[in-house]
Amino acid sequence: MQASNIKLSRRELLVMSAASATMMAMPAVAGAQPASAGRARAPVNTPVALRVNGHLHELELDTRSSLLDVLRERLQLGGTKKGCDHGQCGACTVLVNGRRINACLTLAVMHQGDEITTIEGLGTPQRLHPLQAAFVRHDGYQCGYCTPGQICSAAGMLAEIEAGIPSHVSADLEARPLLSAAEIRERMSGNLCRCGAYANIVDAITDVAEGRA
Amino acid sequence: MKSFTYEKAQSPAEAAAAAARIPGARFIAGGTNLLDLMKLEVETPAHLIDVNGLALDRLEPLSDGGLRVGALVRNTDLAADARVRRDYPVLARALLAGASGQLRNKATTAGNLLQRTRCAYFYDTNQPCNKRVPGSGCSALEGLSRPLALIGVSRACIASHPSDMAVAMRLLDAGVETVKADGSRRLIPIADFHRLPGDTPQHESALAPGELVTAVSLPPPLGGKHYYRKVRDRASYAFALVSVAAILQPDGSGRVALGGVAPRPWRLESAEAALPLGARAVTEQLLAGATPTQQNAFKIPLVQRTLSAVLAEAQG
Numbered sequence: 097m098q099a100s101n102i103k104l105s106r107r108e109l110l111v112m113s114a115a116s117a118t119m120m121a122m123p124a125v126a127g128a129q130p131a132s133a134g135r136a137r138a139p140v141n142t143p144v145a146l147r148v149n150g151h152l153h154e155l156e157l158d159t160r161s162s163l164l165d166v167l168r169e170r171l172q173l174g175g176t177k178k179g180c181d182h183g184q185c186g187a188c189t190v191l192v193n194g195r196r197i198n199a200c201l202t203l204a205v206m207h208q209g210d211e212i213t214t215i216e217g218l219g220t221p222q223r224l225h226p227l228q229a230a231f232v233r234h235d236g237y238q239c240g241y242c243t244p245g246q247i248c249s250a251a252g253m254l255a256e257i258e259a260g261i262p263s264h265v266s267a268d269l270e271a272r273p274l275l276s277a278a279e280i281r282e283r284m285s286g287n288l289c290r291c292g293a294y295a296n297i298v299d300a301i302t303d304v305a306e307g308r309a
Numbered sequence: 310m311k312s313f314t315y316e317k318a319q320s321p322a323e324a325a326a327a328a329a330r331i332p333g334a335r336f337i338a339g340g341t342n343l344l345d346l347m348k349l350e351v352e353t354p355a356h357l358i359d360v361n362g363l364a365l366d367r368l369e370p371l372s373d374g375g376l377r378v379g380a381l382v383r384n385t386d387l388a389a390d391a392r393v394r395r396d397y398p399v400l401a402r403a404l405l406a407g408a409s410g411q412l413r414n415k416a417t418t419a420g421n422l423l424q425r426t427r428c429a430y431f432y433d434t435n436q437p438c439n440k441r442v443p444g445s446g447c448s449a450l451e452g453l454s455r456p457l458a459l460i461g462v463s464r465a466c467i468a469s470h471p472s473d474m475a476v477a478m479r480l481l482d483a484g485v486e487t488v489k490a491d492g493s494r495r496l497i498p499i500a501d502f503h504r505l506p507g508d509t510p511q512h513e514s515a516l517a518p519g520e521l522v523t524a525v526s527l528p529p530p531l532g533g534k535h536y537y538r539k540v541r542d543r544a545s546y547a548f549a550l551v552s553v554a555a556i557l558q559p560d561g562s563g564r565v566a567l568g569g570v571a572p573r574p575w576r577l578e579s580a581e582a583a584l585p586l587g588a589r590a591v592t593e594q595l596l597a598g599a600t601p602t603q604q605n606a607f608k609i610p611l612v613q614r615t616l617s618a619v620l621a622e623a624q625g
Contacts, residue, residue: 142315159313182345183345195414198415201340202344253410284410286410
């Protein structure tokens with residue numbers, strides 16, 4: 097066998113295989129014909145302009161595309177993870193207009209004009225977001241798969257506390273919410289960590305919340 | 310997921326007309342429940358009408374002292390509103406007991422009312438389910454029924470309504486404001502909004518084809534002490550096995566509604582006269598005629614104990 101001098105990173109290889117898989121799934125003609133119940137329905141494509149991490153992307157998308165799939169498969173922003181794809185695990189958490197949501201449970205076509213921030217837009221390897229630095233410092237993960245979602249969720253969550261939004265464990269609905277561990281745990285319950293790094297995650301978030309990061 | 314065409318609604322009346330006119334059309338707002346079901350092909354709309362652009366996301370005071378909640382007010386924003394926290398704490402508590410922070414940021418007031426059941430057989434397209442495929446049978450009657458309903462049910466369906474918010478809305482006697490396909494408007498009392506399954510569990514609300522919820526109006530504040538006590542399998546981010554919403558007045562009178570036990574928020578005004586007699590008397594009346602399965606019979610004593618705890622806290 098001839099040795100190849102083409103070197104591919106794991107990420108590039110994954111991107112290439114994802115692209116070829118996408119092409120396989122594409123019909124010969126993807127026209128915007130109306131769907132109708134009962135018969136096999138042709139895919140419906142529509143133009144969508146998405147602003148992600150400050151960059152505007154003009155895309156042609158199948159109406160079915162979740163925001164999560166577009167971020168990962170079309171924009172190659174693989175930081176946002178697909179865990180359950182049903183809003184149960186939080187791995188896909190991103191910020192839309194500053195608020196945290198599950199990117200798997202929303203259609204990309206519904207986000208024209210929104211400001212979308214993913215983990216890639218929060219910080220970079222050279223300039224970590226304080227939450228990223230705190231997760232590293234406190235070992236707030238093992239495998240790391242839930243981490244981007246945990247960090248985006250924590251960023252949204254801290255803004256919610258800052259805005260005075262109460263939680264299920266807030267004793268007084270009308271008082272300013274506390275920055276206790278119980279509050280952080282309750283507010284982060286939409287983010288699962290199968291490695292069970294919860295104690296360190298709470299410590300990392302607490303550091304940032306208290307301005308120690 | 311089945312493919313679908315998509316439009317952004319221009320006005321509530323146009324959205325309602327389009328929904329009635331286009332076969333297989335559905336409204337989409339937060340989408341947190343609908344998209345979940347579309348991925349599983351439990352829901353297969355041919356056309357989605359995105360109502361998010363309609364200016365139905367405001368809270369405004371009503372002339373009678375009540376509060377109008379726009380259909381698109383997100384669960385987070387409703388729970389965080391100062392008037393809701395002060396005057397309708399049972400509603401804020403119910404909202405905060407439901408879902409996760411991410412979902413509450415997206416989920417809307419009207420969408421929450423119209424949530425579908427989380428019965429496992431409704432979700433599993435390989436199993437018979439009268440709600441999903443009318444006439445196919447109910448797998449839950451002889452199957453996994455622990456989380457399901459025990460009163461207001463039928464031989465066709467024992468699905469429970471999953472919402473926490475709706476229980477508080479029922480307790481408060483909210484009104485559901487709608488616009489119909491012909492442009493006319495009406496107000497549906499929350500007590501009449503959710504239907505019991507009977508022989509047609511696929512029909513879950515009083516809404517006509519195309520009819521769009523535009524707001525939920527809350528009557529003037531009732532005062533009293535407000536409680537929403539939810540019992541579930543884990544401390545956060547789980548549906549209720551049982552929940553008790555209550556407003557209790559200093560003179561011992563009050564209101565009680567239950568979640569997790571019926572196909573709709575469960576309230577019997579006649580049972581509330583028994584409040585001075587205690588939790589057992591109220592529970593006996595609220596759940597008279599219940600037909601639990603072996604797996605969910607535990608909910609009857611659980612309702613009584615949860616209500617008992619609420620009454621004790623109110624007296625404490």
